[in-house]
Amino acid sequence: MKTKNKNLTSLEEFKEQNYGKHGSIKRKELEAGYEAFKIGALIHDKRLEMGMTQEQLAEKVGTTKSYISKIENNLKEARISTLQKIVELGFGGQLELNIKI
Numbered sequence: 001m002k003t004k005n006k007n008l009t010s011l012e013e014f015k016e017q018n019y020g021k022h023g024s025i026k027r028k029e030l031e032a033g034y035e036a037f038k039i040g041a042l043i044h045d046k047r048l049e050m051g052m053t054q055e056q057l058a059e060k061v062g063t064t065k066s067y068i069s070k071i072e073n074n075l076k077e078a079r080i081s082t083l084q085k086i087v088e089l090g091f092g093g094q095l096e097l098n099i100k101i
Contacts, residue, residue, distance in 0.1 A: 037074045039083070044072040046091055060090045 009017070019027045047057050047068075054072070055065040062085065070076035071086075078086070080097070087095040 036077055039078065040072045040074045043068075043086060047072075050091060052090075057086070057090045061085045062089070 015027065015030065016022075019030045021027065047054070053065075054068040058065045058068045061068075061082075063082070067076065068086075071078045071082075080095075084095045087093045
């Protein structure tokens, strides 16, 4: 039988201890930053999965390699219209958005 390590905390506990409860300003900033990071990571992973370079994706989308790099590395936020082009023209997919309240 495994024993639980009392020094470990869950991710949720860590976030609450260091960034406050759900809904606090500091916590909202953390989660917004994570969402921006996640978009870049998803684009990066899909591009590699499809065997494309940043330059090839940029060409399909009508932008520059530098811009794709900045989105993937969370240095620049992409507009929804740009995300739509990346997903549809670059990957041949369809962008779907969700609003959670």
